[in-house]
């Protein structure tokens with residue numbers, strides 16, 4: 001076989017059936033491919049990213065019938081739902097294939113002719129079971145209790161003459177190819193699944209359907225009574241498009257081939273068995289990589305129309321915007337494993353990761369730069385950025401890219417958020433507002449702000465493939481020349497690159513959301529009036545209650561409920577409040593909410609404090625933070641750890657927000 005390997009990155013998604021509208025599963029695959037495409041482009045590689053729609057076959061034909069439309073009119077009407085969604089989700093595909101396009105039909109006819117000439121097709125009669133939803137045949141030994149072994153829906157008995165592709169001929173070749181290329185199917189569990197499947201003898205593939213039964217398909221040039229089987233037609237899109245791009249098919253393909261196919265686990269067999277065999281029959285090398293990701297369920301259940309729980313990505317974009325949806329889908333689960341969707345999880349991610357960690361950072365830092373250096377801007381110090389920033393950037397940011405390139409999207413985002421946490425700690429630890437009070441410390445103040453602005457620029461650069469619009473807004477606030485997607489890691493990834501920052505004030509990047517997902521006004525972010533948080537909420541005073549999930553104690557500082565008598569000042573003085581600095585934070589084993597903190601409150605040894613805040617804070621972001629501790633509370637043992645203090649925090653609809661001090665105060669300062 002010709003070796004057609006090139007530096008091009010050719011990326012594909014499945015082409016989706018247009019018998020229904022798109023849902024989050026479709027969006028998931030397409031967003032993942034988009035992030036990969038954008039990351040390659042920022043790395044300087046030429047990319048061809050293809051997605052599209054699968055428009056033939058019995059399912060589409062039957063949907064059209066149900067709607068009283070011709071199949072062509074029907075698919076033309078559904079198509080904009082996909083196209084519009086991709087444009088609203090900022091999908092940067094280079095081409096969009098429809099299997100009803102003349103270029104694709106021409107390519108499929110060409111393949112059929114070539115295979116026939118090669119002797120890989122034959123006419124045979126078939127009697128067996130047929131699964132309509134999967135559009136595939138099964139033998140007696142496959143079918144149990146009249147159900148499809150794949151989707152478990154009823155199968156029909158069918159007997160007909162058809163055209164077959166000699167797939168079995170290539171089985172030994174495929175097995176030995178996979179044996180020497182175990183990296184060709186990812187994750188590894190899917191590779192093992194296919195190797196297991198290939199232990200059984202392969203049947204030949206029936207690639208036609210009689211027109212009398214399925215009239216909606218690509219005609220077979222040498223068999224006028226038949227149309228092409230929809231899967232055979234669909235798989236070929238990955239070559240018919242590049243074929244159509246060159247002066248000759250070979251020239252068009254030779255730039256791009258072989259492709260990286262990102263698919264869901266449901267269509268692994270067609271892609272990892274039928275497809276490479278079809279390619280081999282066409283004398284083309286197998287795909288570079290087939291990555292089969294996991295399945296989205298909704299609140300723990302399969303997504304289906306009959307359950308009425310299909311999540312519409314368009315509605316999510318309407319409410320939350322494209323970037324939060326893109327971020328959530330790739331951050332929430334491991335690509336390759338199944339993931340569960342819940343609105344609550346989405347809102348938590350928006351409030352915590354996006355609004356608190358990233359949005360607040362940008363608005364705080366730009367506000368300070370704007371306020372303290374309105375005339376001159378923040379210039380790069382002579383020595384460049386600090387070694388601390390350099391070290392954090394060099395340790396974490398290349399991981400973002402490497403992990404994305406190996407399709408470990410959630411880990412890539414974890415690394416990026418570790419960098420954001422580092423920047424937040426830098427703000428707390430260097431307290432620019434304290435430096436700003438002393439004119440002698442002006443240079444220090446400028447250097448700290450420069451670090452933070454550079455950190456934000458680098459965050460924007462590495463965030464761009466995941467959240468292009470947000471990255472653009474960050475760059476706009478920093479007044480870095482626009483065109484973020486054109487910025488490359490190589491030339492723009494160095495910490496200390498920008499000479500001067502004249503920032504603009506950044507508005508809130510992400511408004512916080514209430515439980516329904518509606519944006520919260522400042523008002524809405526005030527603590528609720530109830531004096532005891534709902535069960536399961538982390539609670540306001542952050543010392544954990546006796547059990548992990550029990551309600552937390554009442555909120556300190558809230559107005560007492562009317563029936564409670566007021567306390568006098570002497571009562572209040574009984575509570576010993578002190579500032580503390582968190583030195584260490586680790587999860588309490590087997591607990592969902594508890595963190596074990598080591599808090600320096602100015603005593604000989606730091607105190608161990610157990611706090612039910614892990615739903616709202618990650619351990620890393622706590623280290624270095626100044627907190628307010630109730631120091632004279634009777635010790636309590638929680639999940640086997642004795643807590644000698646309690647942290648104060650405000651309770652919001654979406655978790656807790658720790659109390660801290662407005663200006664720096666040494667550990668152990670008294671609070672009145």
Ligand code: ME8
Pocket residue numbers: 013014015016017018024025026028029054234235236262263264265266267294295296297303
């Ligand atoms: O199978 N979770 O099209 P299709 C995650 N036309 N991903 C999901 C998902 C879910 N719950 N549901 C769907 C077809 N997907 C054929 C493909 S390719 C030559 C022909 C995604 O509209 C996932 O990528 O049923 C899955 O493989 C694809 O949508 C199936 O889309």
